[in-house]
Amino acid sequence: MRPVLWAVVLILWRLEKTCGSVVLFTKHPTNQTVSQGNAVRLGCAVQGVTEPDIAWLKDGEKLYSTDQMFITLGEQHWETFHSVKSVQQQDAGQYWCEVEFHGVMFSSEPAWITVEGVPHFVQEPQDVATFASVSFNLTCAAIGPPEPVEVLWWLGGVQEGDPRPSPSVLQVQGMNSSVKFYCEAKNARGVSVSRTGTVHIKVLPSAPVDLRVIRMVENNVTLSWKPGFTGHSELSYCIIQVSRRSARRLDLPQQEVLVPPYLQVLSGLRSHSSYSVKVSCVNEVGPSPFSPCLHFQTPESVPLEAPRNLTFDLSDQQLSLNWGKLQEDELQGKLLAYKLQWTLGGEAQEPLLFKENSAQLSGGGRFFNASFQVSACTAVGCGPWSPQVLVLPASVQVQVRRTHMWVGLLLGLSVATVIGLLLTVAARHRVKETNFSSVFKSPGPEILVSFTAARSFNRSGADLQESTLESLGISSDLKNKLQDVLIPERLMTLGHMLGKGEFGSVREACLRVDDASVQKVAVKVLKSDITSSGDIEQCLKEAAHMKDFHHPNVIQLIGVSLHQRPGQRLPIPMVVLPFMKHGDLHTFLLLSRLGEQPFDLSLQTLVQFMLDISRGMDYLSCRSIIHRDLAARNCMLNEDMTVCVADFGLSKKIYSGDYYRQGSVSKLPVKWIALESLADNVYTTQSDVWAFGVTMWEVMTRGQTPYPGVENSEIYEYLIKGERLKKPPDCRDDIYDIMHSCWSPVPKCRPSFQHLVSQLEALWLCLSPAPQLKEPLLYVNLEGEEQESCREVLGGARAPGPEEQGMAAALCWSVPWRQRGQDEEQDWLPLGSRAGMVSGGDYRYLISPCGGPEEEEVGGGMMRDTLQEELRDEDDDIINV
CATH class of the missing domain: 2.60.40.10 (Immunoglobulins)
Known part of the structure; x- marks a missing residue:
């Protein structure tokens, strides 16, 4: 201990020698235990400084406040206070004050604020679904202070046993019918009642x-x-x-x-x-x-088969034609008529239609040397044609048959002769190639070696033919739109899979461009169960829609490619998009607080994310595009951390035809859908504004799931009662006001995206770092007069003086929150504090008021468990949606 004491004495002696005075704390904050809702005040006094620059800290993070006052107790002797008018659970923690003097930081002794109240539930009983007569457990946990906390169970309106310490696990031996249950938590301050849960008995489902x-x-x-x-x-x-x-x-x-x-x-x-x-x-x-x-x-189609057994009977007066009827399965529809097509002298004649499977044509002589064929027709069209039949008199037919027989015989002999000659030439050529002695002559006798090739290989065989737009059977307008964005499949090399869903998969790929360079892209490959040209046309219509978008905050189409499948007539469409290095915004926000290496995101960065999304949506709304699935998961982050709105227009086709059908709860992103869309299945730009408000809430909570504790099936009833998403912890009032305005029950009362862009731009400018001015420290008594906001100070009619410039810099740079009125509580929480990272938790329960190392370790473990539990909940919600 002696070396440490000598070091302290030496430091104090040097300070006194250099500065002529020593900084001493004459008053330290004291531990206080208060009930929730009461006021609390901490004091701190320091001696030895000319101008006070005393800062208050809570749990190691500086508290920013513009109403801090300093009271002089004497020459170079100052006192300051930190007060909270209405203590809440998040105010509990360890406080102390610090002052910097000539590069040396001096700290007071720490003090604890402990907030007492009725028990707070950290685990409430959940609904249970079980088989009849099967035992199960119910869990309930609550904490103070004050401790201890006891839990009492109620099952079906009947008390179960005596009170027991928290946490409590109730073992239920088995039920045969549904029953309600809840638990009570009691401490010295009072009693809290948990939510009411229900035990459901599993039974057979009802009919779809x-x-x-x-x-x-x-x-x-x-x-x-x-x-x-x-x-x-x-x-x-x-x-x-x-x-x-x-x-x-x-x-x-x-x-x-x-x-x-x-x-x-x-x-x-x-x-x-x-x-x-x-x-x-x-x-x-x-x-x-x-x-x-x-x-x-099923709809009608053209007949599968042609009429069979077309025969004729020719006389001087008429020509009679007969053919066989088609069966019902062969017609594939209702027969409208048989179409008789005939030619005379090499010229096609006007076709004839007949209801029955026979025709009587007058004037038989005029049909001499005419050929006939017949086809069956339905409402969709006509089927294949029968083989042509040449009309000749009977005597001529016999002669023609004999002539045909001799011609066939001569033709067969000619073919046999040609084949024989080819075989002879081939045999000689093989002897030349395989009989070495006939090519290389040697003076002495040698053994003849010959061989016969077992199989021949064509190394220059053609690959699969490249798919073109002409082979798809799509409309000419669509072909013209896509002609300049069609990318040959040979220019792309698909890499590992980035994601997979019902629509297909997203893969990393390398695209070779004209200058022989390679560009990394993302490729959406649709499912391989495409069975018709209509499916391809619907997909390509959406891609053609995307190619006209040009905005830095809207993902832009690079091109479309067609993957030809062996043995398949139709190719698989592939949509080529820019590669987004940092993935989707939701995953990025989750990693910032739940990843293996969490990182801080400043308020200015979060507002920048919102501003990027609003600009992209403003661009789309001006072009009458309704996104219908705006959420953090559908926004992408590129290399320079710019957010791009993605999956617009494709969402309906990418997922499934019923993705936005009212009633398909498993397919609806109900927690992002506007109230009128849930009720009437109507989607407008105003419903996109509602989803933007929910997306702002996701950003401010770093990726939390909206409406925690509210099931998807309960969302509509929750909203119709006027409930909305609660204000996130550490969220400024003006930011929450913007997102809350997006959730007006009247769509016309919601702000436009253009107005949202203006609001967020003004907010971002106020948060932008400004050069710190070396001005004297201002002592402002906010209880005597109201202080102007950042915008008012910077935008006044007259030029600001040095004193006002110092105030503006302090407001915009040092204090990243807007001011409240003089009657409101100045309750500033530190940006990036550990308390802000515990979503839905209560920071006073993480570290014991005793402040020992053992308690801090326990608190850290509870924090990790809270984060892991939250991550599991968010993953479940993503899978359900």
């Missing part, structure tokens, strides 16, 4: 409802349905039974479909046929009853 056909393309029918009551157990798959109704009932093989989504494409059906379909869904208990049968008929 709203079974219908949502799309019918050629012979492919897309079915959708909604699950009925799930029986308090997750549905695993659904059973689809299909039967064709014809002369006799034909049951097709039963299909099992994993759910969700509640969709299935029935392919390979017959055209112009009647079908019946019904659906049953299965949970852990068993299958549900089947839904009522849905009857539908």
Whole structure:
């Protein structure tokens, strides 16, 4: 201890020698225990400084406040206070004051503020779904201070046992019917009651409802349905039974479909046929009853076959033609007529239509040497033509047959002769190649060596033919739009997968450009189950829409490529987009606080993210584009940390046809959808503004899931009662006011994106770092008069003086929050503090008021558990959406 004491004495002696005085704290803050809602005041006095620059710290982070006052107690003797008018749970912690003097920092002794109140639940009982007569556990945990906290259980309105210490686990032996339960937590301050949970008994699900056909393309029918009551157990798959109704009932093989989504494409059906379909869904208990049968008929098509056995009977008066009827399966529709096509003298004549499978044509002589063929026609079109039949008299036919026989015989002999000559030449050529002695002559006798090739290889064989827009069967307008953005598949090399979803996958790729350089891109490869040109056309229409976007905050289309599949007629469309180095914004925000190496994001950076998104959405709204799925997960971060809005226009096609269908809860991003969209399935630019407000909340909470604790199925009832997302911790009032204005129940009352851009630009400018001015420290008594805001100080009518410039710099640079009125609490929380990183937690419970190393270690463990639990909750929500 003696070396340490000598070092302290030496430092004090040097300071006294240099400065003529020693900095001493004559008053230190004291520990205080207060009840929630009461006022608290800490004092600190220092002697030995000419001008006070005393700063208050909470848990190691500086507290910024513009109403700090200094009271002189004598020459170079000052006193200051930190007060909180209404103490809340987040005010609990360790406080002290510091003063810097000639490069040396002096600190007072620390003091604790402990906030007492009724118990606070850290784990409330959750709903339980279980089988009948199967035991399960319920958990409830609450904390003070003051401690201890006892928990009392209530099950079905009846008290279960005696109070027990928190945390408490209740073992339930088994139930046969549904029952309500909750727990009470009691300490010296009072009693808190948890949420009421329900024990559900798992039963068989009810039959699916709203079974219908949502799309019918050629012979492919897309079915959708909604699950009925799930029986308090997750549905695993659904059973689809299909039967064709014809002369006799034909049951097709039963299909099992994993759910969700509640969709299935029935392919390979017959055209112009009647079908019946019904659906049953299965949970852990068993299958549900089947839904009522849905009857539908597939559309007509052109006939599959040509009429057979076309014959004629020619006389001087008329020509009689007859042909065989087509069966119902061959017609693929309702027969309208048989089309008779004939030529005479090499010229096509006007075709004739007949209802029956025969024709009587008067004037037989005029049809001499004419050829006929027939086709069957439905409402869609005509099928293939039958083989041509030449009309000749009977005697001529015999002569023609004999002539044909001799011509065929001579032709066969000629072909045989040519083949023989070719074989002879080939044999000689093989002898020359394989009989070495016939090529290389030696003076002595040698053994003849010969061989025969087992297989020949063509090393110059052609690869798969490059797909072109001409081969897709799409409209000419669409081909013209995409012609300049079509990228040959050979110029791209696909890399590892970046993500995968229902729409397909996103892969990293390298694109060779004209100057032989290579560009890294991202490629969206759609699913490989494309069966029609219509699917490709719908996808390419969206890509053509994207190519006209040119804005730094909207992701831009690079091009479209077509991947040709071996043995398949139709290629797979690939949409080529810029590669975003930092991925999607939601994942980036999560990593900033939950990753292995968390990092701080300044308030100015978060506002910049919001400003980028608002600019991109303003650009899209001016072009009458409705995004319909704006969220942090659909915003991308490029290399310079600029946010780009992505997945616009493609969301409906990329996910599925029912992605925005009201009622398909498993496919709806309900926590981002506007109130009127949930009610009436109506989407406008104002509904995008609502989603932008939710996205602002995601940014301010660093990627938390909106409406924590509220289930997707409860969102509509929650909003219709007037509830909205709560203000995030450490969120400024003006930022929360902006996002809250986006959630007006009246769409016309919400701000436009242009107005949002203006608000966020003004806010960002106020947060921008300004050069610090070396001005004397100002002592402002806010209780006597109101202080002007940053904007008012900088934008006044007269030129600001040096004193006002110093105030402006202090407000814009040192204090990154806006001022409140003089009657409001000046409760500034430190930017990037550990307290702000604990979402939904209570920082006073992380470190014990005792302040020992053991308590701090325990608090850190609780913090880690809180973050891991939050990450699991957010992952579940992302998967559900």
